Amino acid sequence: MRFSYYAGCSLHATAREFDLSTRALCSRLGIELAEIPDWSCCGATAAHSTSHLLGVALAVRNLALAEAQGRDDVLVPCAACYHRLVTAKKEMAENPRVREQVLKVVGHKFTGQVRVRSLLEVLAALDTEHLGSRVVRPLGDLRVACYYGCLLVKPPAVTGFDDPEHPQSMDRLVRITGAEPLDWDYKTECCGAALGVANEQVALKLVRDILEAALQAGADCLVCACPLCQSNLDARQSHVNRAYGTSLKLPVMYFTQLLGLAFGIGERELGLDTLFVDPRPALAYGSAKKA
C-alpha cells in the first residue's frame, strides 16, 4: 500500500512520537508513506473558527498537493488534521460557491478525487490474522482504555467511519496485541482540545473526568489517536492533580505505540521514553501478569 502522508505541524513537534510510531509501524507492515511535498498547516480550529473560507482553503492546498503527488489516498494520523481535510473535501464537493472561491485563492489544480483516510481507519481495515502474525511480544493482560476523542468518528456524516458513540476499531487493534480493551463510558467524550491553552480550567475538568472514568474501569493505561487528546490527557495530568488535589497517574500513549511494542519495535524508536507519565512500569506489569 502506498499513501500520500500528511503528518501536520504537531507531529513534527510535541507529538513527534506519534509520527515516529506511525512510521515505524507502517514500515513493518509494508505501508509506504510519502510526505506531501511542501505541505502546510491544515488551519486547525483557529482557521475554521475565524473564517469558513480560510479553514477550507488551507486544508485544500494540501489535498491539491497530494493529488499532484499522484497517489489516490492521503493518510492522516492526527485526528484534528484528518477532520479538517475530510471536512474541506466534503465542502468542496457540496458547496459550489465555496468551491469556486477556494479554487481561486489556492491556485492549484484540485479535482476532489483524492481520498482522505485516518491512520486508525487504514490499520483497522487490515486483515486481523495478518496483524496477529506480527505480534512477537504479546502484552499480557494489560487493561487498556481506548480513547477515540471526537474528531475521528464525529459527526458520522463527515467521517463516515466506525460508530460515533460506541466505536470499536481501536479496541479490535488492541485485542490483537493480547491486551484487554475495556468497556468504558468516555471513549468519545471531548478532552477540550485547544481550550487547554486558551481556557485551561474548562479543559482540566474534562480531562479529569476522562482519566477518572478510565481508572474506574480498571485501566492500566489509555491509548488515543490525536495529539491534542494526548497532550491534554498526559501533559496536563499534573495540572489536573494540582487543580483538584488528586494524584492521578495514568499512562497515555498513542495506539501506534502500543501496537508497535507488540510488534517488537524498540521503546526508543516508538518514542515511549518521551511521555510525561512513564508507561513502562504499567507495560511491564501487563506482561508480568500473564507470565
Next chain:
Amino acid sequence: MLLNLSTAVRDSAAFVSYVESASGQRISDCYQCGKCTAGCPVSFAMDLMPHQVIRLLQLGFRDEPLNSKTIWLCATCATCTTRCPRNVDLARLMDTLRNVARQEGRTGAGKDVALFNEVFLESVRRYGRAHELGIGLRHNLRTGRLLKDNDLARTWFLRGRLQVRPSKVREVAEIERIFGEIARMEDGE
C-alpha cells in the same frame, strides 16, 4: 426613546438569513428537544445553553448569541451535531457565529480563545505552519500569564519534543496570498 420595530425586525431577519446561508443550516428546523445541551461536554461553563443559542436565533436575537461566552467555549466536538434528531449542524452554526463575532470585533466574552486563534493564524501566515512554541509564548505575552505551561514546555524541550525554530514551507508567498485574498473577499461581502 422610540424603538424602530420594523428596522429591528428587518435587521434581525437579515442576520438570521445570513447565518443560515453561511452555515448551510435551517435554524427553524430545531424543535428545542435539548439533546445538544444534554450532551455538550462544555455546557457547565457556558452562559447560554446550546439549545438557547438556537432559540434566540429563531426569535431573531442577534446580540445575545454574538456576545455570549458560549460560542467561544464550544470546542467543536460535534456531539450536538451527531445527535441532533433534526440534522442541525450546531457545531457549524457556532463556527458561523464566531466568524461574525470576530468580523464585528465582538470577542470580549471569549478574548483568550479569540487571541489564541489570532496568534495561531499569525504563525501559519508567516511560516505556513503552526509553530507551537512561538504560539504559546505569544499567547502568554499577550494574556499577561507569562509562565502558563512553562512546566510543560520545559519537559517537552528536555525530551526533544519542542521544535525551537519554526519550520517553514517553501512557497510561503502562496500562504500569504491565500490569507490576503480571503480577507479581501470577506471585506467585499
